[in-house]
Amino acid sequence: MTVNKNVAQREATWKLELAFQEDTTELHSVAYAPDGLCVISSSGSIGGINNAVQVWNAKSGELLVTLKGHYRVVNSAAYSPDGSSIVTASRDRTVRVFDAESGHQRPILELPDYVNSASYSPDGH
Known part of the structure; x- marks a missing residue:
């Protein structure tokens, strides 16, 4: 059982690696x-067209959804502690901020300069 589980995890990792390489x-x-x-x-890349966040199935390596809306490089993405939302x-x-399940985008926070990183506090704020 452990061997099969390890093989399946490795295959999923390879699928994700291949998907990242093909992007x-x-x-x-x-x-x-x-x-x-x-x-x-x-x-994303400067002048690129795929400035997005992809949500992947960690077990199978399948692309589940692409979160679109940014028109320049997406520097970071993070899950909320409860997994219900994704901040970019x-x-x-x-x-x-996107709903992690539906991909629905919530109101946008606009700032005076580009943003390198965003994350949630442990309590979800």
């Missing part, structure tokens, strides 16, 4: 969901 944009951050079931990756930071001078 023609730069990969900026990767984070696991608190429950370990999903992985998010933020990407971008060179487009915005911080965006």
Whole structure:
């Protein structure tokens, strides 16, 4: 049982690695969901067209959803502690929050300069 589980985990990791390699944009951050079931990756390149966050199934390596809205590089993405939302930071001078399940974008925070990183506090704020 342990051998099969390890092989399945390794195959999923390879699928994610291949997906990241096939993406023609730069990969900026990767984070696991608190429950370990999903992985998010933020990407983009200056002048690129794929400035987005991808949500992947951590077990199978399948792309589940792409969170769109940023028009410049997405520097970071992080899950809330309860896994219900994803916060993103971008060179487009915005911080965006998405519902982790539906991908629905919540109100946008616009800032005077580009944003390198965003995260949640342990209590979810």
